[in-house]
Amino acid sequence: MREVTIAIDAMGGDHGPHVTVKAALDFLQQHHDVNIVLVGLREVIEAELKSLKAESGSRLRIHPASEVVTMDDPLTTALRGKKDSSMRVTAELIKRGEADAGVSAGNTGALMAVSRFVLKTLPGIERPAIATTLPNRNGGWTYVLDLGANVDCSAEHLSQFGVMGAALVTAVEHKERPTVGLLNIGEEDIKGNEVVKQAAELLKVSGVNFYGNVEGDDIYKGTVDVVVCDGFVGNVALKTSEGLAKMIAEELKREFMRGPLSKLAGLIATPVIKRFKKRMDPRRYNGASLLGLRGIMIKSHGSADAYAFRKAIERAAEEVRGGLLRRIGDQVGALTRQEEQVPEEQVPEEQGERA
């Protein structure tokens, strides 16, 4: 296996180097064929390494960056004001080929804007998207995109998301023909708004293994490998899920704390509850993919701890090894060639339906 180098925005996230440096060290211990570049304020990173009784070396380099994009910085500051930010330098290392992928727990909007500005989009991709994995009832993962990068999507955008999502699943899960579903409010073709209806037509001829419409509950049923939606809908679905999961966990805890007998039952059930919590632990699938760029960039949750951030680094490494960029390129290439061939066939069909 060839060596992989991952650049880490060491300053990003709620906890900065305190989390990112520890996660990098843990990762390196488990993966011997990956190098890491920690990007950020040298003294701060070195102090963190020292406190962990570690030091930089051939597999763990520090690359200096003098500025930090905060959660409150407006996009213009991230893009134009702080040209030597750890976030931006991370993206530049990818662009210059000094890293194969990047990971940042910084502000999502800023990370997308900076990554897009520095790396540019892949040919044939109009808009990058954010994809994440959610656990499903099959014991596997459902990939959902977009999650908020694009709030006003055209049918073409949605179709491209499907192509990119399929490439992601092939790269990371090694499934050759992953199924792609279009998030809608009913399974029938006639349902949904105009954009979604048109997107379904485009996905049918996109070359991906298009399943058809799916509904919100299909995300957790695991009906398809990839669920495509616009960023507004995807963001609401994700946040709603987070809110519900928290409420359920709280209610369960409350019931087990209600009185001495319940507490005793809770004590006895502790190992079961622990296993359950582990299975549901969102840290396990931390790391959203910024898809459609000429480089691999992973966005970690801002509040990630070292365990969660390590998962995001693992995801970056998997995408590199799975040849994600080449796969997206191939699929989009096939799509573009197909689009050049189909217009004459499609126009009369659509007119026929309207008549």
Add this chain to the structure above:
Amino acid sequence: MREVTIAIDAMGGDHGPHVTVKAALDFLQQHHDVNIVLVGLREVIEAELKSLKAESGSRLRIHPASEVVTMDDPLTTALRGKKDSSMRVTAELIKRGEADAGVSAGNTGALMAVSRFVLKTLPGIERPAIATTLPNRNGGWTYVLDLGANVDCSAEHLSQFGVMGAALVTAVEHKERPTVGLLNIGEEDIKGNEVVKQAAELLKVSGVNFYGNVEGDDIYKGTVDVVVCDGFVGNVALKTSEGLAKMIAEELKREFMRGPLSKLAGLIATPVIKRFKKRMDPRRYNGASLLGLRGIMIKSHGSADAYAFRKAIERAAEEVRGGLLRRIGDQVGALTRQEEQVPEEQVPEEQGERA
């Protein structure tokens, strides 16, 4: 208290009279000031009453309807083909003033179309919406609308949903100034798509107690009393929640069944789990309100059992008693008067922002 009469589409839902008749009898036993009209095939309803050792009387009438709208019937069949369907006759009883409200577990799309056709919308309401309640972490309820009646909403529609949702909470929960939040993908004013941004401006001057933007997790946090969104987004949020809740319940069960020790722990924890399940039981809040019509119509879940369907009947009775229609009328009236006053002020502001 004045007597309330509720018409029930006895034939609707997955189980038809087997559930609706039982629910009606249970409801009548608990509420002595409400009359019920069971609408549908007389022989079938009478057979069901007989099997439950009950009969019709002054408080429980049967109103015949010779046809049934099935789940697969296209809208045109429900609207024009089956003019004597139990669903349509239920709506007509409301229109003629023979019932104060209706309840049906039939096809949502058909029920909305038939109700709108028969009852018409209230003055000032362009589109009716579907509202439901979801439990929140405050131990209360969050009202969410729209849930699928409208997939392409204008800012005006969203603003009207806010007004109707507030009126619903006042009528049913007796809160005088319920808070209204606009579902978005960030709390800041600049977030979201154009329609949502405009809707926020309209809600600010609508007379409702507008909180501002909320996110998906706020539904379950209970940040506001009413969450407003377009039907596509609302439907996805609801279905996603259903899917996640099912997965969590399944995982919890699986962990408790994993081995003899876990099973024993589960046995000991049974009363706790039961209380938890009861609190999370979606049957408790069965019954979505079709808002914006000149009549009160409640849509029950199609798979509702007698307990769940009774909850839907209770909701109908509460809306009648709370004076829902008058409250919506008052709020919309205030909104319309306000709109007539504000345009001169608003136009220059909007132009200023664009320049």
